[in-house]
Amino acid sequence: MLSISPLLAWFFALVLLLLAGRATARLLSSEPLMPTQRHRELGHAAMGFAMAVLLIPGVPRPPLVVSVCFFSALAAFAAFDWGRRAVARSRGKAVDSCVPADHGALLDPHHAIVGVAMVVMLLRPTGMANMAGMTESSPGTAVLLLLAYVWIAALVLGFGMTRVLATDAGESGAILSSPATVYACELAMTVLTGLMLLS
Numbered sequence: 731m732l733s734i735s736p737l738l739a740w741f742f743a744l745v746l747l748l749l750a751g752r753a754t755a756r757l758l759s760s761e762p763l764m765p766t767q768r769h770r771e772l773g774h775a776a777m778g779f780a781m782a783v784l785l786i787p788g789v790p791r792p793p794l795v796v797s798v799c800f801f802s803a804l805a806a807f808a809a810f811d812w813g814r815r816a817v818a819r820s821r822g823k824a825v826d827s828c829v830p831a832d833h834g835a836l837l838d839p840h841h842a843i844v845g846v847a848m849v850v851m852l853l854r855p856t857g858m859a860n861m862a863g864m865t866e867s868s869p870g871t872a873v874l875l876l877l878a879y880v881w882i883a884a885l886v887l888g889f890g891m892t893r894v895l896a897t898d899a900g901e902s903g904a905i906l907s908s909p910a911t912v913y914a915c916e917l918a919m920t921v922l923t924g925l926m927l928l929s
Contacts, residue, residue, distance in 0.1 A: 736787040742922055743785040749915050750778025756906050769811050773841045774915055776804055781848070781922065798852050805845025812839050840883060840916065844923050847876040851927050873927060880924040887917040 753774035756763065763771070780800055783789060791797075850872050891913035 739785050739787050742925070743782040745918055746778045746782040746785070746922065749918060750775045750782065752906055752911070752915065753778065759906070766811070766815070769807075770841070770912075773804060773808060774919070776800075777841070777844070777848075777919060780804075781919070781926075784926075794852060798849055801845050801848040801852065805842050805849065808841035808845055809839075812842055840920075843876070843879060843883075844920065847880060847923050847927060850876055851923075877924060877927050880920055880927060884917060884920045884924065887913055887920060891917060 753771040756771050757768065757775065780797070784791060784797065792800075854870070854873060891910055894909045894913060
């Protein structure tokens, strides 16, 4: 995983566990959730816990095939949900969202792409430098494209969060379910995905 100190690994893992805990708290709360909100929180919880397991020092890593299948399933689920909502929009049907209507569509494909980024990161060859006559492979085209997407997405999410904060200034509401919190969670997980791809 990340070539960082155990202290930073613990810090990133705790951030991911907090994000997953926040999503789990929403799923278990008595607050009624629309289907899209439930799907996104399930994705946040699953992605957060799975990424944290890969980072916590001293914790045995799951077999590669298990991690790849898990993140592939998350990406496929997010892509299916995104496609279903896109078809509904094209037919003029109302589509529920967990953030304001002018922001919600931007987040629809994001979970699918982040899931694909995790799969690419897991499958990227590493540890080849010690073999005779071989050097560490340079990042492939897929990795570079995903890196570009992840960091652009981080900028877009940060901008979206500032817009939501400015719009909702002075308004009261539950912190766990506020659009700004959703953006903050998406931003944190996106940045950590980018750091993993850089490793």
